[in-house]
Amino acid sequence: GLDPEQEVRVVDPEQQARHYLQLLDREYGRRANAETLAEWAYAANITDQTLQRKLNISAEHAKFQKQQWLETIKYPWQTYRDPDIRRQFQKYSVLGTAALSEEKFDKLEKLVSEMESIYSTAKVCDYNDATQCDLSLEPELTERLAESRDPKELSHVWVEWRHASGEKVRSQFEHYVALSNEAAVLNNFTDASAYWLKDYEADDFQDQVKALWDQVKPLYQQLHAYVRRRLHDKYGDDVVNRRGPIPAHLLGNMWAQTWNNIFDFTIPFPGKQSIDVTEEMVKQGYTPLRMFKLSEEFFVSLNLSAMPELFWKNSILEKPAGRELICHASAWDFYDSKDFRIKMCTTVTMKQLFVVHHEMGHIQYYLQYKHQPTVYKGGANPGFHEAVGDVMALSVSTPKHLRKVGLLDSSSTDDPEATINYLYLQGLQKVAFLPFAYVVDLWRWAVFQGEITSDAYNCNWWKLRGQYQGIEPPVDRTEEDFDPGAKYHVIASVPYIRYFVSFIIQFQFHRALCIEAGEYDPKDETKPLHECDIYQSTKAGNLLSKMLQMGSSKPWPDAMEVVTGQRLMDASGLLEYFRPLHKWLEAENAKTGEYIGWDPTDKHCVQTRVELEKLKAQPGEAEMAE
Ligand SMILES: CC(=O)N[C@@H](CC(=O)O)C(=O)NC[C@H](CC1(C(=O)N[C@@H](Cc2ccc(O)cc2)C(=O)O)CCCC1)C(=O)O
Numbered sequence: 001g002l003d004p005e006q007e008v009r010v011v012d013p014e015q016q017a018r019h020y021l022q023l024l025d026r027e028y029g030r031r032a033n034a035e036t037l038a039e040w041a042y043a044a045n046i047t048d049q050t051l052q053r054k055l056n057i058s059a060e061h062a063k064f065q066k067q068q069w070l071e072t073i074k075y076p077w078q079t080y081r082d083p084d085i086r087r088q089f090q091k092y093s094v095l096g097t098a099a100l101s102e103e104k105f106d107k108l109e110k111l112v113s114e115m116e117s118i119y120s121t122a123k124v125c126d127y128n129d130a131t132q133c134d135l136s137l138e139p140e141l142t143e144r145l146a147e148s149r150d151p152k153e154l155s156h157v158w159v160e161w162r163h164a165s166g167e168k169v170r171s172q173f174e175h176y177v178a179l180s181n182e183a184a185v186l187n188n189f190t191d192a193s194a195y196w197l198k199d200y201e202a203d204d205f206q207d208q209v210k211a212l213w214d215q216v217k218p219l220y221q222q223l224h225a226y227v228r229r230r231l232h233d234k235y236g237d238d239v240v241n242r243r244g245p246i247p248a249h250l251l252g253n254m255w256a257q258t259w260n261n262i263f264d265f266t267i268p269f270p271g272k273q274s275i276d277v278t279e280e281m282v283k284q285g286y287t288p289l290r291m292f293k294l295s296e297e298f299f300v301s302l303n304l305s306a307m308p309e310l311f312w313k314n315s316i317l318e319k320p321a322g323r324e325l326i327c328h329a330s331a332w333d334f335y336d337s338k339d340f341r342i343k344m345c346t347t348v349t350m351k352q353l354f355v356v357h358h359e360m361g362h363i364q365y366y367l368q369y370k371h372q373p374t375v376y377k378g379g380a381n382p383g384f385h386e387a388v389g390d391v392m393a394l395s396v397s398t399p400k401h402l403r404k405v406g407l408l409d410s411s412s413t414d415d416p417e418a419t420i421n422y423l424y425l426q427g428l429q430k431v432a433f434l435p436f437a438y439v440v441d442l443w444r445w446a447v448f449q450g451e452i453t454s455d456a457y458n459c460n461w462w463k464l465r466g467q468y469q470g471i472e473p474p475v476d477r478t479e480e481d482f483d484p485g486a487k488y489h490v491i492a493s494v495p496y497i498r499y500f501v502s503f504i505i506q507f508q509f510h511r512a513l514c515i516e517a518g519e520y521d522p523k524d525e526t527k528p529l530h531e532c533d534i535y536q537s538t539k540a541g542n543l544l545s546k547m548l549q550m551g552s553s554k555p556w557p558d559a560m561e562v563v564t565g566q567r568l569m570d571a572s573g574l575l576e577y578f579r580p581l582h583k584w585l586e587a588e589n590a591k592t593g594e595y596i597g598w599d600p601t602d603k604h605c606v607q608t609r610v611e612l613e614k615l616k617a618q619p620g621e622a623e624m625a626e
């Protein structure tokens with residue numbers, strides 16, 4: 001054996017590499033904390049100073065990352081035996097946009113910040129009072145789109161928002177695309193879409209998504225046909241063509257992405273006890289803080305983590321007066337395992353109660369993996385991060401749970417018609433959303449890959465919106481418009497397929513947790529999946545926690561397997577949940593002879609407004625309009 005006096009240092013390369021990673025992790029965590037604090041300061045208070053400070057810090061961080069990267073790639077990490085060491089090096093070996101030159105990096109950061117600022121400060125004039133021109137997206141325009149039943153007002157708000165947002169950022173967006181692709185190529189990816197898709201660790205991921213869409217499309221088409229008929233009943237032939245696409249401005253949402261706001265006048269069985277508890281929340285004096293406390297209590301009931309004191313101290317839960325800020329809700333990890341925040345301009349509605357759960361789901365994931373090294377502080381894949389809060393909301397939104405928390409009176413019972421009403425409301429949010437979530441990145445992948453060029457950005461956007469969602473714009477469009485730029489994630493460079501993934505896998509998780517909680521049994525008709533509420537099930541919480549604690553330390557199929565026993569995404573959970581609604585819609589649409597699907601739109605999308613005027617001046621066109 002070794003002479004005890006002599007301290008011989010056997011240099012095991014992997015041991016040395018592990019030590020290097022620990023040093024790197026400490027430095028990365030410290031810098032990520034500083035960068036996130038600067039990002040928060042800007043998002044919470046948009047000024048030239050906070051913007052400049054954010055840009056300075058991220059430029060400095062990029063410089064450090066580049067130097068560090070040159071050091072990191074010297075390690076022969078592909079040869080290491082330990083899969084965990086290899087995985088950490090693999091993540092550090094992707095430099096990202098810091099691979100750009102300093103001035104190009106800075107230009108890209110500026111472009112995205114500019115687009116975010118234009119979007120977040122855009123104002124629109126009131127339809128009924130042209131002197132009132134300070135309407136913001138949140139809350140004013142969102143409320144107009146949700147509550148107005150006047151197609152002319154809806155069309156005005158829809159068109160003017162796009163005029164004030166998307167149209168203003170088309171040139172920045174074109175430049176952003178070029179720089180994003182340049183950065184991707186410097187990282188050895190073909191273009192930015194491949195760089196985005198790396199997070200799913202599957203070279204057939206886009207095929208997986210297409211297969212999932214094919215599985216759920218029949219259900220979507222049934223819902224689409226029923227909603228179109230109800231809109232036709234309300235607005236008449238001049239506004240809604242019963243065999244055509246649905247005009248996008250009638251669906252209660254600025255992007256026609258979720259349709260829950262038209263529930264009240266399209267409800268299958270009126271007169272039943274209303275499951276939209278917004279009124280009851282207002283009546284009971286709910287405040288944003290109380291909404292967050294209710295959500296925290298749900299997580300704690302599952303033996304998951306409570307919010308740390310710092311969360312309540314640092315979060316912004318209501319729109320502050322007297323300053324411009326990014327109101328788009330968000331959850332933040334400050335990478336110090338202590339500071340976690342939400343910034344949200346919360347209003348007191350049922351939909352917002354679910355958004356509260358959605359954001360709290362992000363915070364819960366941060367808390368569960370806070371012991372992981374910085375490179376593993378992320379979702380198993382981005383879709384997992386988006387699913388956590390929504391899984392909780394699937395339980396919270398059940399009439400059974402709403403009765404437990406006193407938002408629905410306990411006298412009401414669940415009869416088959418009430419069940420259809422409930423599943424219909426859920427479908428307006430979950431099923432309606434799927435083709436939208438798919439189209440946002442189908443369009444962006446095609447733009448990054450060069451299949452859609454800037455001279456045809458807008459008309460290709462509407463081609464995809466027509467093909468997958470079966471919707472059309474309220475008025476003709478041209479390439480002087482830039483409607484994708486009217487959606488936050490597009491101008492903020494936030495990938496969107498994560499939400500499509502989330503809306504599929506959240507039902508897989510829900511089913512698995514409901515089985516674990518003893519709340520659902522595939523063979524027991526008296527316990528259908530849509531009635532399951534996992535509230536207070538520590539077994540379900542412990543199972544979920546096991547997966548959440550992994551962060552992104554393993555490929556996502558391993559994380560999926562921990563909760564569901566499966567290694568694949570599949571839509572069977574969603575289809576199982578909505579089966580009663582699917583059957584009812586098929587019968588109802590058959591009864592009213594609905595045309596399932598839609599004919600091509602008669603709305604135009606051409607190069608310029610001048611061309612559009614000429615086109616409409618043509619005699620044939622005029623007759624058709626009559
Ligand atoms: C620092 C940072 O950016 N943090 C990330 C979280 C992280 O990555 O750690 C983050 O907070 N992102 C913000 C984003 C906000 C919302 C959103 O944008 N939702 C989509 C899609 C959708 C729609 C309906 C629905 O029920 C659920 C989702 C939309 O509104 O189009 C707003 C409403 C809900 C969620 C979010 O929380 O995902």
Ligand SMILES: [Zn+2]
Pocket residue numbers: 358359362385386
């Ligand atoms: Zn989210």
